[in-house]
Amino acid sequence: MQYDFTTLMDRHGKDAIAVDGLGKQPGFTPAAPQPGFDAIPMWVADMNFATVPTVPAAIIRRAQHPAFGYFDPSDEYYQSIIRWQVTRNGADPALLTKDCIGYENGVLGGVLSALTSFAAPGDGVLLHSPTYIGFTNSLKNNGYRIVHSPLVQDKDGVWRMDYADMDAKLKQYHIHVAIFCSPHNPCGRVWEREEIEQAMEVYRANDCLVISDEIWSDILLNGHKHTPTQLVSEDARRRTVALYAPSKTFNLAGLVGSYHIIYDPYLRDRVTAKSSKSHYNEMNVLSMHALIGAYQPEGYVWVDELCQTLSGNINYACDFIAAHFPGVAVAKPQGTYMLFVDCTDWCKAHGRTLDEVLQAGWDVGVAWQDGRMFHGPCAIRMNLALPLARVEEAFRRLDAYVFNGPFLRERA
Numbered sequence: 440m441q442y443d444f445t446t447l448m449d450r451h452g453k454d455a456i457a458v459d460g461l462g463k464q465p466g467f468t469p470a471a472p473q474p475g476f477d478a479i480p481m482w483v484a485d486m487n488f489a490t491v492p493t494v495p496a497a498i499i500r501r502a503q504h505p506a507f508g509y510f511d512p513s514d515e516y517y518q519s520i521i522r523w524q525v526t527r528n529g530a531d532p533a534l535l536t537k538d539c540i541g542y543e544n545g546v547l548g549g550v551l552s553a554l555t556s557f558a559a560p561g562d563g564v565l566l567h568s569p570t571y572i573g574f575t576n577s578l579k580n581n582g583y584r585i586v587h588s589p590l591v592q593d594k595d596g597v598w599r600m601d602y603a604d605m606d607a608k609l610k611q612y613h614i615h616v617a618i619f620c621s622p623h624n625p626c627g628r629v630w631e632r633e634e635i636e637q638a639m640e641v642y643r644a645n646d647c648l649v650i651s652d653e654i655w656s657d658i659l660l661n662g663h664k665h666t667p668t669q670l671v672s673e674d675a676r677r678r679t680v681a682l683y684a685p686s687k688t689f690n691l692a693g694l695v696g697s698y699h700i701i702y703d704p705y706l707r708d709r710v711t712a713k714s715s716k717s718h719y720n721e722m723n724v725l726s727m728h729a730l731i732g733a734y735q736p737e738g739y740v741w742v743d744e745l746c747q748t749l750s751g752n753i754n755y756a757c758d759f760i761a762a763h764f765p766g767v768a769v770a771k772p773q774g775t776y777m778l779f780v781d782c783t784d785w786c787k788a789h790g791r792t793l794d795e796v797l798q799a800g801w802d803v804g805v806a807w808q809d810g811r812m813f814h815g816p817c818a819i820r821m822n823l824a825l826p827l828a829r830v831e832e833a834f835r836r837l838d839a840y841v842f843n844g845p846f847l848r849e850r851a
Contacts, residue, residue, distance in 0.1 A: 442741050444488055444748040445826050450480075454693065457483050461806055469797075469806040476804035479825070479833045483808070484624075484777060486690040486824035488748075490733070491741035494689060497732025498725050507724055512542065516727050519734040520698060524683075526739070528656065528667050534676075534702060541711050542722045543697045546654045546682045547577045550618060552714035553650045553680040553699075553706075558583065558616045565608055565617040565647070567600065568814040569779065571624045574652075575812070586612050587814065590626060596770045598626045600634060602641050609645040616648045621668055622655040625779045625813045625820050627772020629663040632671060639668065639675045648706070649679045654697070655775045657688040657742050660750045663773040669702060677703045680710055688742060689733040696726035749776045752823040752830050759834045764842045776824040779810060783817040785842065793817050799846040803836045 450458050457480035462471035472478050480487060517537040524530040543549035558564065560582030566574055568587035578585050588605045590598045608614065619638065622629045630638075642649050651668040659665055669676045684697030701707040714720045732738075756778060757771045766785030769778055782796055793811070797819065800807050810818025823830055840846060 440744045440747075442491065442744050444744065445828070446489075447826055447829065448487055448489055450487065455480075455485075457485060457487070457806075467812075469808065470801040472804035472806075473802045476802070476836075478804050478806050479829050479836075481805060481807045481822045481825070481833060482820070484687070484775075484822055484824075485692050486776070487826070487829070488690065488745070488824060490690045491735075491738050493735045493737045494691065494729050494732040497728045497735075501725060501728040510724050510727075512722060512727055513731075515731055519731050520683075523734045524667075524700070528665060529670060530667065530700075531670075535700065539700050539702055539707070541699045541701065541707070541714070542720070543682065543699055543714060544695055544720050545686075546652055546684055546697045547573050548720060549680070549682040549697060549699050549710075549714070550574070550650055550652065551577055551581060552720070553648070553710050554578075554583065554616055554618075555581070556709040556713040557648050562616070563612040563614040565605065565612075565614050567620065567623065569625050569810075569818070570814045571620060571652075572812045574618055574620075575814075584612075586614060590623075590628075592770060596768070598623065598628045598770055600630075600638055602637050605638070605641050606645065609641070609647060615646055616650065617642055619649050619651045619668060621651055621653050622658070622665065622774030624652075624655060624775055625777050625810070625815070626770065627660075627775045627777060627779065629659060629665060629773040632666045635666055635668055635675075636671045639671055639678075642678065643674050647678070649675070651679050651681045653681055654684050654687045656683065657746075658749065658776055659746055659774050660753055660772060665774070669700065678706075680706060685730050685733040688745075689729075689738065691726075691729055691733065694726045694729050695723060696730060748827070749824060752776070752825075752827055753778070755827065755830060756821070756823055756834065759838075763834075763838050767842065776822060778821040778823060779813070779815060780819045780821060781815065781817060782819060786817055793819070795846075796841065799841045800837060803840045805833045805836055805841075 460468050469482050525532050563584045563586045565586050568589050586608050588608050591601050656665045669679045669681050681700045686692045760767050766788050768781040808820040810820045
């Protein structure tokens with residue numbers, strides 16, 4: 440490989456909640472490990488890989504000029520996004536113009552800009568469950584009523600949308616705004632074009648605006664391909680607000696910065712007007728240059744190698760679970776770098792609670808995340824965006840100390 444995805448990066452003392460935040464927010468952050476174990480960060484969704492070198496190079500180059508006053512986004516910023524979307528996602532360069540692109544401080548901020556443009560507090564909003572906790576918190580904090588349409592697993596364990604349930608919920612609760620997560624977090628589904636077409640037909644039939652969170656669209660595993668929601672039909676292009684960011688792809692969350700793509704002028708005017716109301720939804724100049732640095736030719740290669748690395752990590756973890764942890768189930772994700780592990784059968788068989796399992800992992804430095812906040816009743820969410828050697832060490836500890844070790848034997 441051209442880039443390094445094997446070196447263990449020390450993030451301590453570098454403002455990273457992934458390692459320095461352990462034990463500081465009980466109920467949200469994992470507990471710190473017991474003495475004798477170092478922490479393996481496998482919870483919050485950022486990566487333990489150095490970003491592509493063109494990002495810090497772009498930031499340093501701009502920071503060498505000692506003025507950081509007011510500015511407007513450059514043409515290079517917009518052209519970098521257009522080139523990325525055309526090349527990676529198949530956008531039509533004749534349709535995706537600078538006017539279609541708008542800045543958002545974050546994808547969740549963009550969700551709220553769109554949502555508050557077309558729905559009032561107290562209104563119902565349709566989401567699939569399991570559900571990303573950021574959706575849950577931001578909608579509740581703004582007074583919206585979340586209506587879940589549960590994803591279901593087929594005979595092969597693949598997560599699927601229940602179109603009949605979606606249609607019924609939209610009608611029952613008179614819902615006209617839905618949030619669609621593609622690829623899905625936390626389940627890791629990369630929706631097939633036909634699946635998106637069916638979902639968009641349900642939304643069309645119910646006159647429903649679609650807010651499509653596609654922040655994970657670059658993180659694709661084992662050859663899976665992303666289909667942008669807006670590209671499946673002309674109607675989808677007109678009714679969809681799509682949200683993207685380089686932050687998840689290139690590990691830039693701390694710099695802040697995402698963008699929306701809205702083709703329809705009416706939707707665009709409403710969302711842009713709403714997002715401007717706080718007067719704080721403004722781009723940081725270094726964030727702009729970070730995106731430009733990320734979307735350089737080197738970034739295309741870096742992402743391809745990242746996805747190859749993550750595919751190996753995911754394959755290793757899923758194979759290890761199947762071979763060593765009877766009663767623990769996981770549907771192999773097709774995108775993202777997260778596992779959503781179901782411990783229901785294991786806990787039932789061994790008389791353990793999920794809280795006990797989580798704590799046993801934390802004690803030995805496996806800083807995994809409680810999946811219940813994502814609406815998984817007995818689930819654990821695991822971040823595998825770290826060198827394979829660390830993934831192997833984490834599963835060695837889970838085997839030796841949790842699922843097949845002293846923790847299990849305590850009640851034998």
